[in-house]
Amino acid sequence: MVIGTVVGSIWATRKEEGLTGLKLLEVHIDGFERDAGATDSILVAVDRIGAGTGDKVIVTRGTPASAFNEQSVPIDALIIGIVDPKELKG
Amino acid sequence: MVIGTVVGSIWATRKEEGLTGLKLLEVHIDGFERDAGATDSILVAVDRIGAGTGDKVIVTRGTPASAFNEQSVPIDALIIGIVDPKELKG
Amino acid sequence: MVIGTVVGSIWATRKEEGLTGLKLLEVHIDGFERDAGATDSILVAVDRIGAGTGDKVIVTRGTPASAFNEQSVPIDALIIGIVDPKELKG
Amino acid sequence: MVIGTVVGSIWATRKEEGLTGLKLLEVHIDGFERDAGATDSILVAVDRIGAGTGDKVIVTRGTPASAFNEQSVPIDALIIGIVDPKELKG
């Protein structure tokens, strides 16, 4: 998984079937050096646990991210946890 | 998922079986710093929702991108939504 | 999928079972900025559609790339199309 | 797999169902040049073999990382080994 910070919501009126009702958040992924920048550092992830802007979150990517719905919905990123503030190291 | 901008269509007369009829779009993926550049920042994605050049789109990658056809077609990127302009943050 | 240019063939006499007879091509993947360089910009992909050196090709990666053989062969990159020259944008 | 160093634990009180009881560690992934930095160089991985801060570990990513639970839990990184100190090259 990767760690990132929620920066806002993403809304898409026109979308693939099956996505209706899913909450999408934009997450900026942490790296060793934020200044270095690189493709993929911005992710859009499904949230089902109530994350909001400013939260530090753990994001699972790829096929395991869609395990909750048996892969019938084409998503590849899921927020699986909100990091407890004091315990975050790095 | 990642966010990017559609820059045009890709046409391939010679292709794998099963790809006939699929619309392929070239998408430039957003990063923290566009200037940084990196491999993978250009993706070719299947579009089934009517995206066009200039649209800001959400792209699912990997196995979940081919879930719509039960993986019988070898594709790894699917446009799953067109971002509503005013709601995009970042 | 990603776009790249075929730069040559790869031959491997010693290999995993199941790979015999598969044509392997080396492909340099396009990025926003070629000068930036990054790991993964060189891929070895299976070709079944007659691609050759200099061709601009579309490459599918990951599990969907091995869909044609029901995953019995351990490959993770497949050339799925040769881009028609005039239509390539970007 | 990739190699990295465990830098601490990650705690998340609010999380997806199924994650309860899993130990999550933050791992900094090794690259050729540590100074170069890049997104994804920080991973959160599940540990089931007793790794701790400072340990050099081998991390499996993606679907194979969730094989131990038949993909019912949405995780994409698993520590599969602690590298024996003297044998590490590179």
Next chain:
Amino acid sequence: MVIGTVVGSIWATRKEEGLTGLKLLEVHIDGFERDAGATDSILVAVDRIGAGTGDKVIVTRGTPASAFNEQSVPIDALIIGIVDPKELKG
């Protein structure tokens, strides 16, 4: 697949079940520009074809890499071939 050079063996006494008996090699992955460096340029891959230090090898990543054992072992990188020296281009 990616191409890289074997730089040595990796030994892990403490490891996930199912890994016993698997030979792990550290591989430095080729990029366009070696100087650029990037995370993921070092991989640990399973070898079943007798590769050794200095060999140029082809590595399959992700789920297809674990196809040989029906995904019961959590590995995500497999050496599938040793490149014939004279034929390598690039």
